[in-house]
Amino acid sequence: MKILHTADWHIGKRLHKVDLSQDFDLFIDWLREYLKKNPVDILLLSGDVFDFSNPSSESRNQYYRSLIKLKTFQLKIIITGGNHDSPSVLEAPKEILNQLDIHVIGQMPEAFEDCLIPVPSAQNTELVIAAIPYLRSKNLQRQFSAECHENKQAAVKESIAYHFQEAAKLAKKNYPHLPLVAMGHLFATGASVSESERDIQIGNLAGLEASHFGEDYSYIALGHIHKPQRLQAETPIFYSGSPIPLSFSERRNEKRILILDTEKSYEPKGISIPKFRDLVLIKGTLEEIKTKLVSIENNHPLKTLIEIELHEAEFSASKTYELEQLIESFNQPNCEIVKHKVIFKNKSEIERGISSVESQISDFTPKEVFQKKLEGIDETEDTKLELMSAFEEILDELNRSEE
Incomplete structure (x- = not known):
């Protein structure tokens, strides 16, 4: 079975007021030409479909047009929400998309079983995808009970880890002996970032170690970081990166999609995406x-x-x-x-x-403006960290209120 891993499409993105919709259309056209010669069975899109939680009608149309173009290749498409996405916007056409074998999980389901997607072949089920979207505060509060900032930071990490480990536990119980692939949208320790990535989780301090994912996954397909890269881990854990440059800090990055051939290995092959503009x-x-x-x-x-x-x-x-x-x-x-x-x-x-x-x-981003304000106040570093934590929770609430 062949799997295509991509992420961070950021449909609707503008770079200094320049609309990047043409860049994205050229990427989809290139991807169609690639798929004509190199068919795949599954396409994984690991979050940040849109650049804004309330995308314009033009952005939504571009998204649906792209899905239609890709579905001509009879592949299963699995999409998870990112920190830029509105879960309700992504999941609004969920029932219709399911009929087209396009599965969308915009927010973490109440039941962990609902994020497990078995992938059948002609004879039987070949593997299972644990499609875990960006985890918001309400998801993390299941284990989020620490009071001080240091413990809160550890609690966030443990809560994110819990979601991946619990999904793996259920997959092994319900689908024993089948390979398991995870999707995630988060910041992992050791990842190299660019200026176009917005901070995620509280204070951007929830970076997961490779060990937090557990040992049951054959491959982990991550989104959020726009530079393609592999984490240092025994399990293949990869960021596919964004398909087009989203900031000037990405101008030298080689953009890629990642292709896995599970009959050979779960180490993916990087396929370079051509540059459409300098x-x-x-x-x-x-x-x-x-x-x-x-x-x-x-x-x-x-x-x-x-x-x-x-x-x-x-x-x-x-x-x-x-x-x-x-x-x-x-x-x-x-x-x-x-x-x-x-x-x-x-x-x-x-x-x-x-x-x-x-x-x-x-x-400057809103966080950078607030950081500059904090530099001028006479408070301890711990207090400033608490203030930044509260500020980012407010930002998260404002972004979700746009839904």
Whole structure:
């Protein structure tokens, strides 16, 4: 049996206000061409289908169009919710999708048996998928009883581990002797992250060790981290990564899908996804930036997106103005400057007040803004950790209230 592992589609994503829907459509077109020559039996999508919990009608249409295109290959599709997804949005068409052999688990079911999906072959059941979505606070409260922050952190980890271990226990009881594959959407210790991943769990401190998953899984298909990678563990535990770059910090990442052939091994083979556009970060003095901008060429189907960071030693309003004029007159074919930032190394406090370009509020996530606020208060580190924990619980509640 062949399994395709993907995750973090983030349909509806914009990168500095640039719509990435074309990027995603090109990925689906490429994936269809791959499947024509390399058929698979199961496609696993491990969370973050959408970029927003309340996706636009255009994003929903793109999602359904993509599923229809992939279903022409007669494969079973299993989808779990991520921290960006609204469980109710994902599960709204659940009954209809089930008839198409598309299984959606947007939130953890009350009964652990309901997240176990047996996969039949022509003769009998071949393996079992434990489709565990992103675990929210209400799921974790089953074992969440610690009072202080340190114990709370440990309790979150143990609660997440409990879900994986309990699912494995039930699978071994109900489907003895069958291989077991898990899906998850979480942060695991040792994973390399980029700036486009939003923190998950309380304080982003719930990173699981490989041992937390137990020893009963043949393969663990993770989502949430956008860079493809393997965790250091005896069990094959992999992040497939996102299929397209979602931030400039991912511009050098090779994007992949992962393919398992269970008749041979549960170690997957990485299949490179072609690059559909370039993301270019240019740093330097004004003269260096001018030289680098002229040398940019576009060899990909979509427009090249460019970020600029001007670095100068001394504050200069004229250089800031000249940079803005340079950006305004930039007309390189099929290229666009989407963001610029000015950094003066020796800028005085007064001059910092004059120029707000260096640190705009839009450059920061809500958590980063709150962290900066915490830096200015006279409290202990433990208190600050508790405040951050409470802040992220509020963010989680606000995201879920959008449903």
